[in-house]
Amino acid sequence: MANAFQAIQPNILQNNQLREPQIKSFEALEKFHSTLLSSTQREAGIVLPVGCGKSGCITITPFAFKSKRTLVIAPGVAIAEQLHKDFEPLTSFYKKCRILSTEYPEAVEIRGKATNIDDLIESDVVITNIQQLQGSDNKWLEKLESDFFDLIIFDEGHHSVAQTWSALKERFPSAAIVNYSATPERSDGQIMTGEVIYSFPIAEAIKKGYVKELKGVVLNPNTLSFVRREGEKEIQVSLDEVIRLGEEDASFRRSIVTSKHSLDTIVDASITQLLQRREHTKEPKLKIIASALNYDHCIQVVEAYRERGLKADYVHSKLDGKLNEKVMQQLHNHELDVIVQVRKLNEGFDHPFLSVAAVFSVFSNLSPFVQFVGRIMRVITQNEPDNPLNKGIVVFHAGSNIANRWSDFKTFSTADQEYYNQLLPLEAYPINTDPNSTEVNIIKPKIFDENTIQINSQSDVHISELNLIDDPKALEALKYLESIGVTGDIETLLQSIPVSKVKKRQAKRASLPDRVKTAAIRILKANGINPNAKNLDKSFRSNNMVYTICLINKKISSLVGRPSGTRDEWNIDDLTKVDEAFNSILSEVEKDILNG
Secondary structure: OOOHHHHOOOOOOOOOOOOHHHHHHHHHHHHHHHOHHHOOOOEEEEEOOOOOOHHHHHHHHHHHHOOOOEEEEEOOHHHHHHHHHHHOOOOOHHHHOOOOOOOOOOEEEOOOOOOOHHHHHHOOEEEEEHHHHOOOOOHHHHOOOOOOOOEEEEEOHHHHHOHHHHHHHHHOOOOEEEEEEOOOEOOOOOEOOOEEEEEOOHHHHHHOOOEOEEEEEEEEEEEEEEEOOOOOOOEEEEHHHHHHHHHHOHHHHHHHHHOHHHHHHHHHHHHHHHHHHHHHHOOOOOEEEEEOOOHHHHHHHHHHHHHOOOOEEEEEOOOOHHHHHHHHHHHHOOOOOEEEEEOOOOOOOOOOOEEEEEEOOOOOOHHHHHHHHHHHOEOOOOOOOOOHHHEEEEEEEHHHOHHHHHHHHHHOOHHHHHHHHOOOOOOEEEOOOOOOOOOOOOOOOOOOOOOOOEEEEEEEEEEEEEEOOOOHHHHHHHHHHHHOOOOOOOOOOOOOOOOOHHHHHHHHHHHHHHHHHHHHHHHHHHOOOOOOOOOOOOOOOOOHHHHHHHHHHHHHHHHHOOOOOOHHHOOHHHHHHHHHHHHHHHHHHHHHHHHO
């Protein structure tokens, strides 16, 4: 059937199966379409929080434009595949929400050689990921007339200012363009193009039970001691100075999330919050998602959680696909308590049981922070705002400069700016404080950086927290309970999670192979050596990667005085010795390789 979006009458405006933002965005798009002939602006934006039905909005958008043929662009394969299912009759959003009953638009997905040009000609809507349409000599774009599409929809539209996306817009100059996103800002700070004609505030989404209600937990040390470079005088600063340094000094905030003393505080706080959520909800499937800086940092964070007895693993954008898939399967099978990630679990990732977000990253602008926090915002039970399962917690350190990330949102939504501002602390209280303690922990960051600051100690760590929806009746009830001496869970104590020697040894041993492999890659890359060649091993039996790993492992075994293959017998002293000498071992291996 030709021009399905013109010929079929959809059930949208009076459809009680649809959510408010789906109907309101449709009305805004219809209005925008009516102005296209008299306006030079052909591009519009819709901003919806994660979990508010954005995919459904995309499927009904072509009806608002009475489109001849629509192109839907996703930033990656997984999202494109899901969107295709949302258009396909049997699995469609149209069928699920009774928008259509007997006739459906013809949907085609561009995927390798499975689709040809005739399929596109017969279609009403074409769905693909942007990678399929890259390049000036793209086989698909070469065969299509400039008016082949009259509507282009970008999912995660904050990407649409990128060069590839812009080139696609120029290829179809008369097509109307609609950008959908949870945040209008990209990770590099560029702003989504086009006027934002409709946005649904996150606070409103929480009230309706579309997304989880969030609480920010900020770790505030009364004082913090650090040295800028080894051998220099130790500096002690107040909480106000910690916050200021976090805002102004990139090395300082990086050290906050990598130095073991402050990192452990974030780990302990996130575990405490998780255990409390599990106890309160009686749901053992609730989990932590943690953001890390890089591959090395992933290993460090995972090790910290494993030391405390939690089942933790990580995924990384540069890791082998099969390894990531294995970890993801463990997550979905509820075999993990913690998933750590670097730029991996972003748009389109859906696991509602993620309930605590532990921030170990340095976010330079709003978009990646909102994307990360969005991973814990999907509700477990739909449309139940008061259900305790639909609560999420964001844990971060006062020195990591997370507090300024959401101020950029004010250009687009005052309501959402207020929402993020409420993650900031309004009041603080002492946590696990011992005024008589004189113990000082001297900690060095595990990740080498010539500009990295060494965090030595923190004193009297406080937690600040605030629920994001202020219920006056609830606040009055809390004040009454406090007035009669009932505190219960009103004050959440931050306690150090016990680390047994066994768990610490097991965690260090489990992370050592990854550390060795990462170090080998770094040595070869730094010296321009092909890891797959066989020029380092004089016997030509092992490639350079395997050879370098073996060299590192031999020096490790020599250091602790134990033969290879006995690592399961090593004690905590052996592993600590390796920890302390690891960088020296790597320097020796690098010299051995370069000297032949």
